[in-house]
Amino acid sequence: MEKTKFILDEKQMPTQWYNIQPDLPVPLPPYLHPGTKQPLGPADLAPLFAMELIKQEVSQERYIDIPEEVQEVYKLWRPTNLFRAHRLEKFLDTPAKIYYKYEGTSPPGSHKPNTAIPQAYYNKKEGIKRMTTETGAGQWGSSLAFACNLFGLELKVYMVKVSYNQKPYRRIMMETWGAKCVASPSKDTKSGRDALAADPNCPGSLGLAISEAVEDCVTSKNTHYSLGSVLNHVLMHQTVIGQEAMKQMEMAGDYPDILIGCVGGGSNFAGMFLPFAKDKLSGKKKNLRIINVEPESCPTLTKGLYAYDLGDVAGMAPIAKMFTLGHGFMPPPVHAGGLRYHGMSPLISHLHKLGFVEAVAVPQLATFEAGITFARTEGIISAPETCHAIRATIDEALKCKATGEKKVILFNHSGHGHFDMAAYEQYLTGKLQDYAYPEDLVKKALKDLPEVPAEYR
Amino acid sequence: MEKTKFILDEKQMPTQWYNIQPDLPVPLPPYLHPGTKQPLGPADLAPLFAMELIKQEVSQERYIDIPEEVQEVYKLWRPTNLFRAHRLEKFLDTPAKIYYKYEGTSPPGSHKPNTAIPQAYYNKKEGIKRMTTETGAGQWGSSLAFACNLFGLELKVYMVKVSYNQKPYRRIMMETWGAKCVASPSKDTKSGRDALAADPNCPGSLGLAISEAVEDCVTSKNTHYSLGSVLNHVLMHQTVIGQEAMKQMEMAGDYPDILIGCVGGGSNFAGMFLPFAKDKLSGKKKNLRIINVEPESCPTLTKGLYAYDLGDVAGMAPIAKMFTLGHGFMPPPVHAGGLRYHGMSPLISHLHKLGFVEAVAVPQLATFEAGITFARTEGIISAPETCHAIRATIDEALKCKATGEKKVILFNHSGHGHFDMAAYEQYLTGKLQDYAYPEDLVKKALKDLPEVPAEYR
Numbered sequence: 001m002e003k004t005k006f007i008l009d010e011k012q013m014p015t016q017w018y019n020i021q022p023d024l025p026v027p028l029p030p031y032l033h034p035g036t037k038q039p040l041g042p043a044d045l046a047p048l049f050a051m052e053l054i055k056q057e058v059s060q061e062r063y064i065d066i067p068e069e070v071q072e073v074y075k076l077w078r079p080t081n082l083f084r085a086h087r088l089e090k091f092l093d094t095p096a097k098i099y100y101k102y103e104g105t106s107p108p109g110s111h112k113p114n115t116a117i118p119q120a121y122y123n124k125k126e127g128i129k130r131m132t133t134e135t136g137a138g139q140w141g142s143s144l145a146f147a148c149n150l151f152g153l154e155l156k157v158y159m160v161k162v163s164y165n166q167k168p169y170r171r172i173m174m175e176t177w178g179a180k181c182v183a184s185p186s187k188d189t190k191s192g193r194d195a196l197a198a199d200p201n202c203p204g205s206l207g208l209a210i211s212e213a214v215e216d217c218v219t220s221k222n223t224h225y226s227l228g229s230v231l232n233h234v235l236m237h238q239t240v241i242g243q244e245a246m247k248q249m250e251m252a253g254d255y256p257d258i259l260i261g262c263v264g265g266g267s268n269f270a271g272m273f274l275p276f277a278k279d280k281l282s283g284k285k286k287n288l289r290i291i292n293v294e295p296e297s298c299p300t301l302t303k304g305l306y307a308y309d310l311g312d313v314a315g316m317a318p319i320a321k322m323f324t325l326g327h328g329f330m331p332p333p334v335h336a337g338g339l340r341y342h343g344m345s346p347l348i349s350h351l352h353k354l355g356f357v358e359a360v361a362v363p364q365l366a367t368f369e370a371g372i373t374f375a376r377t378e379g380i381i382s383a384p385e386t387c388h389a390i391r392a393t394i395d396e397a398l399k400c401k402a403t404g405e406k407k408v409i410l411f412n413h414s415g416h417g418h419f420d421m422a423a424y425e426q427y428l429t430g431k432l433q434d435y436a437y438p439e440d441l442v443k444k445a446l447k448d449l450p451e452v453p454a455e456y457r
Numbered sequence: 458m459e460k461t462k463f464i465l466d467e468k469q470m471p472t473q474w475y476n477i478q479p480d481l482p483v484p485l486p487p488y489l490h491p492g493t494k495q496p497l498g499p500a501d502l503a504p505l506f507a508m509e510l511i512k513q514e515v516s517q518e519r520y521i522d523i524p525e526e527v528q529e530v531y532k533l534w535r536p537t538n539l540f541r542a543h544r545l546e547k548f549l550d551t552p553a554k555i556y557y558k559y560e561g562t563s564p565p566g567s568h569k570p571n572t573a574i575p576q577a578y579y580n581k582k583e584g585i586k587r588m589t590t591e592t593g594a595g596q597w598g599s600s601l602a603f604a605c606n607l608f609g610l611e612l613k614v615y616m617v618k619v620s621y622n623q624k625p626y627r628r629i630m631m632e633t634w635g636a637k638c639v640a641s642p643s644k645d646t647k648s649g650r651d652a653l654a655a656d657p658n659c660p661g662s663l664g665l666a667i668s669e670a671v672e673d674c675v676t677s678k679n680t681h682y683s684l685g686s687v688l689n690h691v692l693m694h695q696t697v698i699g700q701e702a703m704k705q706m707e708m709a710g711d712y713p714d715i716l717i718g719c720v721g722g723g724s725n726f727a728g729m730f731l732p733f734a735k736d737k738l739s740g741k742k743k744n745l746r747i748i749n750v751e752p753e754s755c756p757t758l759t760k761g762l763y764a765y766d767l768g769d770v771a772g773m774a775p776i777a778k779m780f781t782l783g784h785g786f787m788p789p790p791v792h793a794g795g796l797r798y799h800g801m802s803p804l805i806s807h808l809h810k811l812g813f814v815e816a817v818a819v820p821q822l823a824t825f826e827a828g829i830t831f832a833r834t835e836g837i838i839s840a841p842e843t844c845h846a847i848r849a850t851i852d853e854a855l856k857c858k859a860t861g862e863k864k865v866i867l868f869n870h871s872g873h874g875h876f877d878m879a880a881y882e883q884y885l886t887g888k889l890q891d892y893a894y895p896e897d898l899v900k901k902a903l904k905d906l907p908e909v910p911a912e913y914r
Contacts (some may be wrong), residue, residue, distance in 0.1 A: 004532040009464055042507050075461040076540075087607075096595075105562050107836035109875070149833050150544075169626075169878035176832050176881050318901050375605050375633050379533050379564035381656035416568070421626035 006248035008079035014243040016063040017236045020118040020274045037452050048225045050122040056233035073117045077106040085379040093332045096400035098412045110415030111268045112143030116236035119226050122145035129222040130154040136211030136457030137337030138170025145179035156213040158184035160439035161204035163337040169419050184209040193315045205330050206341045211314035229265025230345045239270020246425045260411040262388035263292040264338045266345035272412035292358040293392040297435040298331040301359035308452045322349040326445020332435040335423035336384040362391045363434040368427040383415040463705035465536035468658035471552040471700040473520040474693045477731050486778040505682045509581040513690040523596045530574045534563040544834040553857035556867045560704045567872030568725045572694035576683050578603035586679040587611040591666030595627025595793030597685030602636035618661035620794040627876050641666035648771045662787050663798045668771035686722025687802045695728020717868040719845035720749040721795045721804035729869035747814040748847040754892040755788040758816035765909045779806040783902025791891040792880035793841040819848045820891040825884040825885040839912030840872040
């Protein structure tokens with residue numbers, strides 16, 4: 001019988017995170033201060049983040065030790081299994097070999113606690129009592145709730161209203177772990193009240209929820225803010241995924257030709273591909289393809305502009321050079337709340353600009369179709385975000401069927417869809433739709449990019 | 458660092474089920490035919506079950522090979538991990554060591570597919586095209602949907618109405634795997650129509666849903682019925698849990714003093730304890746305590762009568778000797794649909810009557826309190842059924858705290874509670890209640906036991 005799972009023991013769990021920064025051929029452009037438009041220093045970030053996280057954000061150390069207390073919590077679900085998708089391959093009748101790394105067995109059901117745990121840990125260690133954050137689909141909010149509970153921190157989560165209404169069970173999950181969760185825009189912040197004054201029915205966006213969480217943070221005592229994606233240190237914490245996957249692919253006797261993952265802010269897929277990208281950057285695996293998958297309705301990498309833009313609607317967060325659709329862009333209410341961010345992590349944007357990673361956009365209906373195929377072959381009901389990666393994987397496997405190529409495809413399965421069954425029902429009953437790329441909205445939003453000094457353009 | 462998880466590789470997965478029947482000191486009483494009241498023969502069961510399952514039901518072979526096709530599917534999630542609950546121990550400040558076997562990582566989220574897979578397999582192999590079944594909380598219905606989909610069988614699920622309304626996402630899960638699911642009582646069967654005529658607001662019960670599924674089976678072509686608990690072959694399929702747990706406890710260097718599990722029909726806990734019970738029956742581990750946990754509102758083992766009773770409301774299923782509250786008993790609508798059955802598996806009933814296993818009943822509020830404690834220490838949000846086992850585990854660990862005894866407790870964690878968040882919300886907002894033991898309803902239901910020949914009384 002061929003192996004289905006490649007299983008690591010606790011003692012094979014990575015003890016360091018991999019930081020790609022020293023291996024980049026060109027350094028990352030700096031973050032700019034939203035007021036002065038000059039490069040940010042640690043002091044600018046100190047009101048928001050723990051000092052250790054600020055250091056990690058710009059660190060040039062290749063490996064950073066994972067604190068023992070963080071490793072102890074990781075062991076509640078890590079290492080995660082890597083699967084060979086025998087049944088999906090057979091169903092597609094493809095010569096390709098399909099593997100997936102499954103992050104859905106963490107208590108909150110996704111990859112997100114890989115960074116929530118160290119963020120809560122460092123903040124607790126530095127004397128912080130309370131955290132604020134935003135969440136789209138709720139994967140991040142529930143993960144930080146899980147983490148803050150374990151380290152004894154209070155937490156308030158601003159959840160994008162469209163997801164808050166679609167997914168009440170995610171909110172209850174946060175409450176079960178002791179966190180407070182409100183719909184964004186809320187009346188609890190000026191940013192929220194301004195948005196509600198402009199449009200009482202505003203469905204919210206990640207960019208707006210970030211403004212609320214940052215505002216709450218800077219106007220409260222002993223409080224720090226936490227971001228679940230986009231930033232360098234967040235992506236670095238996720239590299240436990242890729243480091244484990246490398247060992248597991250070695251156990252399987254294969255090395256991927258193609259890596260695939262869905263991207264909103266980019267953290268789950270970066271966590272998978274960064275350790276492999278090291279091999280590509282060094283020239284050891286020049287032909288490795290790294291495919292970022294995004295929704296057609298929010299196509300940051302495939303249609304966005306590479307420019308300095310605000311990270312949030314109100315301009316409270318740092319300005320970052322990234323692929324962006326404009327910080328004022330409100331994406332259509334697709335059922336993939338985790339992929340509705342107007343920007344993309346500066347690190348993935350940089351690698352994309354340099355030509356090291358590719359991007360593809362997929363429509364909503366084909367995405368759910370792929371999710372159903374996966375559920376009916378491999379058994380797992382996947383988050384709508386993850387279904388984007390599955391769609392692209394199936395498409396690549398079908399290309400192999402056409403050409404006869406026996407490519408090795410590895411995708412990152414970022415989480416289960418147990419809190420997304422309402423979306424599945426809408427798909428199964430024909431109530432979902434595709435959204436045309438909102439070109440006019442993007443054009444309008446891109447007119448509103450911040451002015452930055454000439455040397456940063 | 459102390460170990461948190463005891464992890465088995467695929468090649469350590471059991472290749473045989475353990476059948477306790479040849480090791481029983483007294484044989485099991487026979488099933489009786491609901492019409493003739495005489496012992497059932499294979500021919501009586503053939504309209505309902507695959508012949509291989511009928512053979513397994515009465516087999517005296519100690520070990521039965523697991524077909525390779527079934528093992529291949531098991532590998533989608535098995536072997537499951539066994540955890541040491543370090544954080545819960547610390548929170549309780551107990552000298553007891555607490556271990557749990559976690560069955561929630563299967564695609565449907567519980568132990569149920571351990572038997573759904575072989576049942577679908579044998580039926581497919583014997584030429585059956587369609588299956589019917591009932592489900593309480595939906596764990597069983599979704600597991601059989603998962604299994605039938607993988608083996609290409611149609612499925613219709615009768616879901617107890619109170620759960621159908623409480624847990625719509627379980628229904629959508631079944632539909633995602635291609636099954637049809639209706640609320641029971643339904644208008645699709647005579648049993649259902651009769652119940653609706655007597656009480657249009659009837660909340661349903663497992664006993665009634667069984668009647669509907671059996672009636673649908675015997676009145677349809679190429680159709681068999683499937684039961685998710687109670688029967689000997691079902692419990693035997695679950696022994697993969699206990700066999701794995703024995704290996705994992707050996708890795709941990711411990712042998713349990715106390716085994717704990719929740720019981721409705723009894724299959725998850727029997728799957729855990731039967732391989733250990735072999736040691737107790739043989740005298741090798743005389744002092745092993747085996748504690749069955751049930752809800753106070755449906756206290757079959759602690760308040761029921763040990764007598765022959767119908768398995769379902771309409772009297773279509775075999776008559777079995779078991780602890781029962783009377784087949785007409787409708788339990789209060791507690792949020793533990795899987796534990797609302799009026800009877801108990803004949804095998805557990807028999808072992809209880811012989812004094813080899815104990816039973817305890819716990820109230821609903823204390824059960825959810827235990828579930829919250831578990832979520833906030835070990836991270837996992839548990840099914841309300843599983844919370845019963847957690848409650849009893851915490852109670853035993855607190856006894857150890859009082860006496861200073863370092864007992865080793867192992868409980869079976871039967872599944873996650875991702876589809877039970879509405880129940881958690883009701884608990885967190887103070888809207889749940891305890892139900893007094895409905896003594897009068899039970900007394901009334903027990904008056905209606907079937908007359909059986911003197912030798913079987």
